[in-house]
Amino acid sequence: MDDTLRKRFTEIVGQRYAFHRAEDMAPYTTEMRNRFDGTAAMALRPGSVGEVSAILKLASETGTAIIPQGGNTGLVGAGVPLQGGTGEEVMVSLGRMNKIIEVDTETNTMTVEAGAILENIQNAADKADRFFPLSLGSQGTCQIGGNISANAGGTGVIAYGNTRELVMGLEVVLPDGRVWDGLSKLRKDNTGYDLKNLIIGAEGTLGIVTKAVLKLFPKPAGREVAIAGLGSPEDKLKLLSLAKAKAANGVTAFEFMARVAMEFTTRHTDGAREPLESRPAWYVLLEISSPRSAEDARETMETILTEAFEDGTISDAVIAESGEQQNAFWKLREDMSWAQKPEGASIKHDISVPIREVPKFIKLANAAVERIAPGSRIVNFGHLGDGNLHYNISQPVGWEASDHYALEHAVNEAVYEILGQLGGSISAEHGIGQMKRDKLARLKDPVALDMMRAVKRALDPVNIMNPGKVIEV
Ligand SMILES: Cc1cc2nc3c(=O)[nH]c(=O)nc-3n(C[C@H](O)[C@H](O)[C@H](O)COP(=O)(O)OP(=O)(O)OC[C@H]3O[C@@H](n4cnc5c(N)ncnc54)[C@H](O)[C@@H]3O)c2cc1C
Numbered sequence: 001m002d003d004t005l006r007k008r009f010t011e012i013v014g015q016r017y018a019f020h021r022a023e024d025m026a027p028y029t030t031e032m033r034n035r036f037d038g039t040a041a042m043a044l045r046p047g048s049v050g051e052v053s054a055i056l057k058l059a060s061e062t063g064t065a066i067i068p069q070g071g072n073t074g075l076v077g078a079g080v081p082l083q084g085g086t087g088e089e090v091m092v093s094l095g096r097m098n099k100i101i102e103v104d105t106e107t108n109t110m111t112v113e114a115g116a117i118l119e120n121i122q123n124a125a126d127k128a129d130r131f132f133p134l135s136l137g138s139q140g141t142c143q144i145g146g147n148i149s150a151n152a153g154g155t156g157v158i159a160y161g162n163t164r165e166l167v168m169g170l171e172v173v174l175p176d177g178r179v180w181d182g183l184s185k186l187r188k189d190n191t192g193y194d195l196k197n198l199i200i201g202a203e204g205t206l207g208i209v210t211k212a213v214l215k216l217f218p219k220p221a222g223r224e225v226a227i228a229g230l231g232s233p234e235d236k237l238k239l240l241s242l243a244k245a246k247a248a249n250g251v252t253a254f255e256f257m258a259r260v261a262m263e264f265t266t267r268h269t270d271g272a273r274e275p276l277e278s279r280p281a282w283y284v285l286l287e288i289s290s291p292r293s294a295e296d297a298r299e300t301m302e303t304i305l306t307e308a309f310e311d312g313t314i315s316d317a318v319i320a321e322s323g324e325q326q327n328a329f330w331k332l333r334e335d336m337s338w339a340q341k342p343e344g345a346s347i348k349h350d351i352s353v354p355i356r357e358v359p360k361f362i363k364l365a366n367a368a369v370e371r372i373a374p375g376s377r378i379v380n381f382g383h384l385g386d387g388n389l390h391y392n393i394s395q396p397v398g399w400e401a402s403d404h405y406a407l408e409h410a411v412n413e414a415v416y417e418i419l420g421q422l423g424g425s426i427s428a429e430h431g432i433g434q435m436k437r438d439k440l441a442r443l444k445d446p447v448a449l450d451m452m453r454a455v456k457r458a459l460d461p462v463n464i465m466n467p468g469k470v471i472e473v
Contacts, residue, residue, distance in 0.1 A: 001041035001088055005062060009044060009090060012054045017045040017096070028069060028091045031080045036434065038081030040067065043091040049171065049179055049210045055092060056208065057177030059464045065089040066175075066464050068204035070115065070146025073138035075350070076433030078203040079146065082468045083434060092208060094145050101211070103128045107185050108216040109168060114145025114209045121214065130216040133160035133252075137334040145209045151201035153429030155333075158385030159252045159289075160217065162429070164200045169213035172199050175206075175460040183213050198455060203431050204466040206459045220252070220289035222297030225326040226305060228317035229280030233359035236384055238313045239284055239304075240355070246307075247300045253287035254385035255333050261381040264339040264394075265332050272332055278316050284384070285333050336381050340394055343377070345401035347408045349391040349415055352428035358387060361422055368414035369393055373407045388428040391415065416443060432470045440471065 001020075010018040019025055020042040028043040030036075041064075046052045059066050067089050069079045081089050094115035101111040105128055112121060118139040125132040133156035134147060142152070148170070152163045160166065169184035182196055199206055230236055236256055243251045257265075259281050266272045276283070288304070290297035301319055308314040320326040340346045353361045362380065369376055375396030382390040393411055395404035416426055416439065432440050441449065449471065456463075456473050463473055 001064075001090075005064070006042060008058055009042060009055065009064075012051050012058070013044045013046050017047065019043045025091075028072070028093060029081050031075070031077060032073065033075060036077040036080050036083045038083050038085045038089075039087040040081045040089045040091050041087065043093055045093050045096050047096045049097075049173065052092065052097075052173045052208050052210055053177045053179055055090075056173050056175055056464070059090065060176045060462050063462055064464060065467050066208075067091050067466055068145070068149065068208045069093045070143035070149070071095075071117065071138065071141040072146075073142040074146065074150060074433065075348070075430045076427070076435040078150070078431055078433030078466070078469050085468065094143060094208070094210075097210060098143070100124045103130070103216075104185070105130060105216075109185050110214045110216055111183065111211065112144055112214065113211055114148070115143050118142050118144060118147060125216050126219070128216075129219060131219045132166070132214060132216055134163055134166055137337050144212055144214070148200050148209050148212060149202060149204050150431045151429070153383065153386065153388060155253045155255060155383060157383060157388075158254055159249050164197060166215050167196065167200060167212055168215055170196050170199055170209055171211035172207045172209050175462065175465050179210075180207075183211055185213055198459075201431070203433060203470050205456060205470050206465060218291060220297070221292055222290040222294035223252070223326070224288045224297045224301040224319060225253075225329050226286050226301055226317050226319040227275045227329055227332075228284045228286060228305065228308065228314040229276045229278050230282040230284060230314055231280065233282065233362050235313050236282060236284055237355065237358065239286070239308050240385060242308055242313065243286060243288070243304050246304050247288050250288050250290055250297070250300060251286070251385065252289040253285060255285040255382070256384040257283045257285070257333060257336065257381040258378065259283075260377050260394075261336050261339075261379045262332065264343055264379060265335050268339040268342050269331065269335045272328075272335065275318055275329065275332065276316055280315050284314075285329060333381070336379070337390075340379055340392060344395040344399070345404040346379070346395070347393040347404070347411050349412070349426075350388070350428050350430040351391055351415070351419055351424055351426060352386065352388045353419065353422045353424035355384070355387040357422040357424070358384065358389070361389070361418060361424065364418045364421075365391060365415055368418065369411060372410045372414060373404065375399075376404075386428070387424075412439075434469055437468070437470060437472070
């Protein structure tokens with residue numbers, strides 16, 4: 001980037017919030033898994049929608065590529081520079097725009113700036129005696145603008161839906177610098193195309209989200225957390241069906257973990273303990289909430305577990321006896337993402353299948369992985385209630401990481417072929433980014449791809465917004 005252009009971008013945010021030296025850029029250009037190592041020309045930290053607008057206007061005029069960035073916890077290379085790219089991209093980090101603007105307990109909404117950290121939003125809702133249900137392992141770092149742009153899922157989807165279902169309105173700066181004020185609190189608004197839903201999940205390819213109106217919910221009056229042991233994937237579906245029959249929307253989490261996943265977490269997390277003496281093949285973390293009372297939640301949980309035990313669906317179970325123990329159970333599940341790192345290279349999949357196909361997927365995919373990379377450790381866990389599996393393949397003990405990664409393509413192809421047979425998706429919640437862009441182009445319906453390209457060209461004719469991510473135009 002020439003000095004004149006760098007100076008013009010710098011003037012918009014001020015010297016203090018513009019960076020271009022390699023050592024200052026590293027936190028913006030590197031993703032946590034270190035799988036992408038592209039470079040960018042500079043990073044900007046705007047403090048207002050006016051500054052974001054001025055940045056995009058200048059970028060459009062000069063054809064400068066822009067990468068919006070939130071907490072940089074994404075896992076598909078969407079918020080970092082393109083691997084093998086030009087190095088001319090400008091990162092726009094939203095972290096300074098982090099205000100919680102309003103908590104409105106009458107309409108049950110919260111208006112926030114895009115850089116607000118998810119955990120701060122949850123806490124602000126709690127303080128107002130309300131509940132914001134989006135919950136991810138990265139919630140202490142990720143930002144709501146990133147959650148919206150990735151349409152993040154997490155553990156509450158089974159009862160409350162993805163981020164898409166939790167957003168009522170948006171303010172977005174378009175690639176040409178115009179500001180769309182869509183900060184609506186309307187629950188009903190049938191006035192043409194649903195523009196908000198185009199932006200949600202667009203991974204920063206259509207504009208920069210600067211504010212959002214979020215839905216709040218009543219706080220549950222009671223909440224119980226249990227971990228149950230099961231022998232097979234079929235048993236997990238039986239337990240899910242039973243829990244839904246007894247608690248309906250009160251099933252606020254249904255997370256599963258394979259034995260090896262639990263072993264990794266207990267081995268690598270300080271203070272983590274094996275929760276069940278039987279050390280079963282599969283674990284389910286079940287959370288039941290009640291709008292009525294703590295007793296109601298407890299009674300429902302006990303009914304579910306007793307029936308499941310009596311008919312042989314579960315081998316054993318333990319209900320958390322305190323808030324502290326509930327947190328400890330949740331930590332076992334949440335730390336699974338980090339606990340894989342010390343075990344070496346991991347080939348990761350964030351996929352979904354129709355819920356009833358989960359056992360078949362596991363059977364077919366495990367057989368394929370064993371054929372291609374014998375001795376691999378299959379770290380399978382995820383949000384069973386949504387048919388969303390994190391199907392991660394850790395290298396066999398004693399292998400070199402590079403030998404394991406050499407098999408990545410073959411493993412991926414096998415997994416995607418099985419997904420195709422079962423009507424699944426190659427990305428359940430993490431998105432496409434640069435990691436799965438070519439796979440999307442190959443595997444998604446061609447008409448859907450044409451519609452996506454038409455939208456992208458219409459809103460971003462100069463192709464400055466996160467080019468090379470999600471879809472090529
Ligand atoms: C430990 C761990 C656990 C995780 N668990 C889950 C999980 O359960 N479910 C899940 O869905 N994901 C999960 N993730 C992935 C990740 O945390 C989510 O995708 C999250 O929503 C990303 O938010 P972020 O602020 O970090 O966004 P970033 O990583 O910074 O960016 C993500 C995408 O959004 C774009 N973007 C960011 N901010 C804006 C903005 N204001 N306007 C326009 N575009 C923007 C970026 O360009 C990029 O395309 C996990 C990650 C980790 C590390």
